[in-house]
Amino acid sequence: MKRILFLTTVPPHIIQKYVSDDDWSNDMLPAHLSKRGASVTIKRWTDEDIITTILDSDLVTFLWAEDYIQHPVAFREFLETAKKAIEIDRNGANPPCVMNHIDLVKWNMDKSYLLDMQRAGFDIPTTEILDAEQFSSPSALHQRLQMFQLSGSVVLKPSISASSNNTRLISDISALSNDDTAYLDSCTKGDLQSSLVIQRFEPAIATGEYSFVFVGDRLSHVVLKSPKSGEFRCQPQFGGLLCPQPINTIEERTLSMVNTIFDTLRMWFGKGSTGKMGYLRIDGLVTDETAFILMEIEAIEPCLYLELEGLQEMLSLLLK
Structure with a gap:
């Protein structure tokens, strides 16, 4: 019987609700796997005993860990801890397989990977990534944005985000609305919890x-x-x-x-x-x-x- 661990971020009562409703993301993968004889465990990567559970599993997957973006620092620390534990356990008889593996997850959790892809020769939107908290005010950040593009539409988003979370389209960078200015203010105050991605809007x-x-x-x-x-x-x-x-x-x-x-x-x-x-x-x-x-x-x-x-x-x- 294959032991498959789904890492998640949601609290236990939410896990139980989804289990009882049979309402799994990715088309109820855990339910389908259970019907085919797998032993499926769903557990938070924040749990104190998570490393023990990982080492007791055959396969570990992040396919249901979508809310990790709310805890970027803790998630990165978890990845480092899990990687070290699994590498040490490699001498064991049946070390767990993580899919996708931790180095790929670490690389993919921050959109700075787009710049790696650009350096590899692939087309991406014109993109810059910077630390918005280094700017003392929305006007200072606005001046920096106009170094990126004087006028026209730009898209701003956290470098650690998903599903357009906290993403904003500024219709004309040369003429901010009140809402645009409020967004820039939140960026300078650290509300993004990550770097700021600036991209030219792609029509x-x-x-x-x-x-x-x-x-x-x-x-x-x-x-x-x-x-x-x-x-x-x-x-x-x-x-x-x-x-x-x-x-x-x-x-x-x-x-x-x-x-x-x-x-x-x-x-x-x-x-x-x-x-x-x-x-x-x-x-x-x-x-x-x-x-x-x-x-x-x-x-x-x-x-x-x-x-x-x-x-x-x-x-x-x-x-x-």
Whole structure:
């Protein structure tokens, strides 16, 4: 019987509610795994005995740890502690496999990874990342933003965030609204709990953002996420629509670029001292001029749209 541990962030009573409602993210993966004979445990990475539980597991996954962004410092400390414990336990008979492994999770939790991808030769939106708390006032931060771009639209977000959490579109950086100024004020006061990501707004978002979902070593399926009219965020909670896209309808130039991104990540992170890379979601835009503008890589707790496709592949991967 394979012992599979799902790390989570939510309090125990919330875990029990989800268990009783059979309402799991990623298409009820724990329930499906249990039905196939796995011993499934759901436990908070903040629990005092979590390292013991990890070492007593065969497979550990972050697929249900989405709220880690609320505790970035503690989560990073947990990753370091868990990595050391697993590396020491490597001399044991059956050390746990973490999927995705801890080095990949550490790299992916901060959006500064986008700059690594840019250095590797991939297109990303024009991006800068800085410490907003070094600025004494919203006006001082505003002056710095205008060094990035004098006028026009920019997108601001925490470097540790998910699902457009605390993300703001400033329509014209040369003419801030009161709400824009309030957002900058919160940034200077440390409300982001991480660095500030500044990006040039990509108008192509109006036609939708593509999510390429990889399970194991192959592209499993593609979803187009389209924002509602007047919105730049494409998640369903902001009115976005999801539409599966047959892989054979994606332009060859785009598929080639996305597969090259995946191959690069597999070269960097295919295996680590704590486990292996098992799943990824690669998000981006397609324009007439550019085959693929990389917007995000999700390797921790992504929505993989398994309710649409890829569930059997994921179950096979976790039960292998």
